[in-house]
Amino acid sequence: MSLTADSRLLQVDLRSAGYGAVPVLHDIAFDLDEGRRLVILGANGAGKTTTLRALTGLCAAQGSIRFAGAPLQGLPAHRIARHGIAHVPQGRGTVPDLTVRENLLLGGTLRSPREAAADVGFWMDRFPRLGERAARPASGLSGGEQQLLAIARAFMARPRLVLLDEPSLGLAPKVTAEVFAAIDELGRARGTALLIVEQNAALALAIADTALVLESGRIVTRGAAADLQGDDDLRRAYLGV
Numbered sequence: 301m302s303l304t305a306d307s308r309l310l311q312v313d314l315r316s317a318g319y320g321a322v323p324v325l326h327d328i329a330f331d332l333d334e335g336r337r338l339v340i341l342g343a344n345g346a347g348k349t350t351t352l353r354a355l356t357g358l359c360a361a362q363g364s365i366r367f368a369g370a371p372l373q374g375l376p377a378h379r380i381a382r383h384g385i386a387h388v389p390q391g392r393g394t395v396p397d398l399t400v401r402e403n404l405l406l407g408g409t410l411r412s413p414r415e416a417a418a419d420v421g422f423w424m425d426r427f428p429r430l431g432e433r434a435a436r437p438a439s440g441l442s443g444g445e446q447q448l449l450a451i452a453r454a455f456m457a458r459p460r461l462v463l464l465d466e467p468s469l470g471l472a473p474k475v476t477a478e479v480f481a482a483i484d485e486l487g488r489a490r491g492t493a494l495l496i497v498e499q500n501a502a503l504a505l506a507i508a509d510t511a512l513v514l515e516s517g518r519i520v521t522r523g524a525a526a527d528l529q530g531d532d533d534l535r536r537a538y539l540g541v
Contacts, residue, residue, distance in 0.1 A: 309334045309493050310355075310461060314363035317354035324350040325361075325517045334460070337487065337494040339504040339525065342514035348497040349390055351514070352463045355495075356380055356387045368460070382410060386454035390465040390497075392446045394453065396439035400430050403438050403449055407456030416456065423452040427482075444475035448482065455486055461493045468500045476500065480507060505529040 310332040318324035325347050332338050340348050354361040357377040365372040367383050386407075387393075394403050404423055408416030424431030427448050433441060438449060447467060454462050467483065468476040484507040487494045498504035505511060508525035513534065521534060528534060 307333065309336075309368060310495070311364070311366040312355065314354060314361050314365070316363070317350055317359055317361035319350075319359055323517070324359075325354065328354075328363075328517075328519060330512060330519075330522070332461070332493055332495060335487075335491045335493055336510070337496065337508045337525075339496045339498055339508040339511045340514060341498065341501050341504065341511060341528075344499075345516075346514040347517040348514055349465055350517070352387065352389075352465050352495070352497055355463065356385065381457070384457075384460040385463065386457050386459040386461070387463045388450045388454045388465060388467065390469060392443075392450045394438040394441075394446050394449050397437055399435050399437055400441070400449055401434045403453050404430075404456055407453030410457055419456055419458075423456070427452060442475075443470050444472070444479065447471065447475075447479050451479070451482060451486070455490065455492070458490075459492060461495065462487070464494065464496045464498075466497060466499065468498060468503065476503065480504075483507065502529070 308331045313329045314325055316323040316326055328351060330338065340351060342348050350359060353359040355365060357375055357380050361373065367385065370383060372380050372383065395406065398406065401420060404420045405416055408419055424434060429445055430449055430452065438446060441449065464483065467479050471479065480503045483494065496504055496508065505525045505528060511523065511525045511528045512519050513521045
């Protein structure tokens with residue numbers, strides 16, 4: 301049975317996207333349903349980060365982006381966020397000079413002060429290491445702690461969709477596994493849709509429903525995450541693993 305447009309949370313149909321006069325993406329089209337997980341894979345320079353930036357108004361894009369039926373194309377980033385989309389950019393995206401608590405409160409600025417304060421307590425309990433470092437500047441945290449803080453700050457807004465750009469970047473394998481376990485658990489517990497850009501194909505596919513593979517700014521394959529996970533030829537050809 302085919303899905304109607306109204307049943308899709310995110311609908312993307314981009315002719316191109318990029319920076320200045322240089323297009324990076326070409327004919328990128330995909331949908332994401334409420335509460336589902338999509339991972340975008342590809343080598344460095346494939347266009348993964350540009351895809352997320354196009355969705356959040358951080359680079360020029362031509363085409364159509366709709367979220368819960370509302371057009372987002374051409375809106376500035378702060379208005380896109382108000383629709384219920386949170387973005388964890390590559391390199392964490394925390395504010396180094398603010399404390400852990402202040403970073404979390406910053407993530408809850410679209411909610412009432414009482415709701416935001418209550419959720420800060422929740423995240424301190426959920427990630428005890430953040431609670432222990434509540435008064436410490438984000439710059440003083442380890443890489444894994446900064447990534448957990450960035451994820452918690454994104455969920456502080458109670459978004460319907462979280463975009464995560466390379467959550468494993470620069471992390472040790474054990475910390476990476478912890479971060480992905482947290483992403484998986486939080487997405488399921490809150491019914492939040494996830495769009496993950498990642499080079500660690502094995503971890504990303506393990507928590508995703510569907511996947512796209514980009515090469516040179518174009519979609520070269522798509523399908524169920526479980527199917528792509530078992531495709532050795534595809535992994536060698538496009539992911540180098």
